[in-house]
Amino acid sequence: MLSILIPTFNTAIAELLQELHRQIQADQLPASVWICDDASSDQAIAAQNKEQAATLGFQYLSNTENLGRTATRSKLAEAAKTDWLLFLDADVLPARKDYLKSMLADIHDDWDVIFGGIEYAATPPKSEQMLRYVYGKKREAKLAVQRAENPHFIISQSLCITKSMFQKCNTITAKGYGLDNLFSNNLKKQQARVKHTDNPVVHLGLESSDTFLEKSLAGIQTTMELEAQGAIEADLRPIQRIYNRLKKFGLTGVFLALSNAFSAVIVKNLKSNKPSLLLFDVYRMNHLIKLKK
Structure with a gap:
C-alpha cells in the first residue's frame, strides 16, 4: 500500500x-x-x-x-x-x-x-x-x-x-x-x-526569472545558516567547494570586485531569452561571498 x-x-x-x-x-x-x-x-x-x-x-x-x-x-x-x-x-x-x-x-x-x-x-x-x-x-x-x-x-x-x-x-x-x-x-x-x-x-510550475533569482539567493542564505549550525558540511554543495578554493588562494575579494563591476550585465543576461548558467553561478557566488563577509 x-x-x-x-x-x-x-x-x-x-x-x-x-x-x-x-x-x-x-x-x-x-x-x-x-x-x-x-x-x-x-x-x-x-x-x-x-x-x-x-x-x-x-x-x-x-x-x-x-x-x-x-x-x-x-x-x-x-x-x-x-x-x-x-x-x-x-x-x-x-x-x-x-x-x-x-x-x-x-x-x-x-x-x-x-x-x-x-x-x-x-x-x-x-x-x-x-x-x-x-x-x-x-x-x-x-x-x-x-x-x-x-x-x-x-x-x-x-x-x-x-x-x-x-x-x-x-x-x-x-x-x-x-x-x-x-x-x-x-x-x-x-x-x-x-x-x-x-x-x-x-x-510544470516554472517561476519567472525574477522569482527564481530571489529564491536562489534565499537558498544560498539557507545553506550558510545550515552550515553555521553544523547541520551540513562546509563542502556539501559545489558552490561551497568553489568558495573554499577561492578563499584558499585569497581570491574572494577579486571575485567580488569583478562580479560587482559586471552585475548589471549579469542580471540582464539572466533575465534574457538565453541565460548563461555560468553567469548564474557567478551571481550566486557573489551573494555567498557577501554573506561570508
Missing part, C-alpha cells in the same frame, strides 16, 4: 489528481491520495481542489496557518497509514501513463528511497521563465545512471520513501528554500538505500 501525499498552496491540482485517479483505477493499485492545503490565500483555487478531491474520493486536509512545504509534508506523513510514502509537488505531472504502477513495482525491502527523476517540457516556455527552464533542463533533468553517481542527492518534487526514513531525515520543518540539500545530506548520514529509476515527473 502506498500513500500519495501532496502539499499545495495556491496551485490548482485538478489535472494531477485526475491523472493519479486514472492510474489507480486502471490497474486497481493499492494507493491512497492525501492532499493538504497550506492555508492558501486564493480561496477559489482551494475550494476547487477540495471539491475535486472529494469527487475522486481522496483525503483532504487544511492548515489554519501557512506552515511551509516541509512542515506540511510532516503533517501528511503523520496522517498516512502506510509504510511507504510518495510525495508529489502540486506543480508536477507523471511523465508516464504507468508511473504509479512502476513506482509500486520498485518498492522492496532492499530500498529506503526510490527517486524517479525530474523532466521538463520539450517546448521552451515564455522568455520570462527561461532561466528556471534552462536550469532545470541542464542541472536537474538527469537519467538514473547519472543520478546514481551521487545517490543520496534527490529533488523532492517526486520522492518515494519509507515513513521511518522520512521521519529520520526531515529534521527541520521551518520555512525556507534550499532544504532539499539538508534532506539529501541526512539521507547520506542515515546511509539510506536509494534506488534511482527512469520514472520521472514533469515539472
Whole structure:
C-alpha cells in the first residue's frame, strides 16, 4: 500500500489528481491520495481542489496557518497509514501513463528511497521563465545512471520513501528554500538505500526569472545558516567547494570586485531569452561571498 501525499498552496491540482485517479483505477493499485492545503490565500483555487478531491474520493486536509512545504509534508506523513510514502509537488505531472504502477513495482525491502527523476517540457516556455527552464533542463533533468553517481542527492518534487526514513531525515520543518540539500545530506548520514529509476515527473510550475533569482539567493542564505549550525558540511554543495578554493588562494575579494563591476550585465543576461548558467553561478557566488563577509 502506498500513500500519495501532496502539499499545495495556491496551485490548482485538478489535472494531477485526475491523472493519479486514472492510474489507480486502471490497474486497481493499492494507493491512497492525501492532499493538504497550506492555508492558501486564493480561496477559489482551494475550494476547487477540495471539491475535486472529494469527487475522486481522496483525503483532504487544511492548515489554519501557512506552515511551509516541509512542515506540511510532516503533517501528511503523520496522517498516512502506510509504510511507504510518495510525495508529489502540486506543480508536477507523471511523465508516464504507468508511473504509479512502476513506482509500486520498485518498492522492496532492499530500498529506503526510490527517486524517479525530474523532466521538463520539450517546448521552451515564455522568455520570462527561461532561466528556471534552462536550469532545470541542464542541472536537474538527469537519467538514473547519472543520478546514481551521487545517490543520496534527490529533488523532492517526486520522492518515494519509507515513513521511518522520512521521519529520520526531515529534521527541520521551518520555512525556507534550499532544504532539499539538508534532506539529501541526512539521507547520506542515515546511509539510506536509494534506488534511482527512469520514472520521472514533469515539472510544470516554472517561476519567472525574477522569482527564481530571489529564491536562489534565499537558498544560498539557507545553506550558510545550515552550515553555521553544523547541520551540513562546509563542502556539501559545489558552490561551497568553489568558495573554499577561492578563499584558499585569497581570491574572494577579486571575485567580488569583478562580479560587482559586471552585475548589471549579469542580471540582464539572466533575465534574457538565453541565460548563461555560468553567469548564474557567478551571481550566486557573489551573494555567498557577501554573506561570508
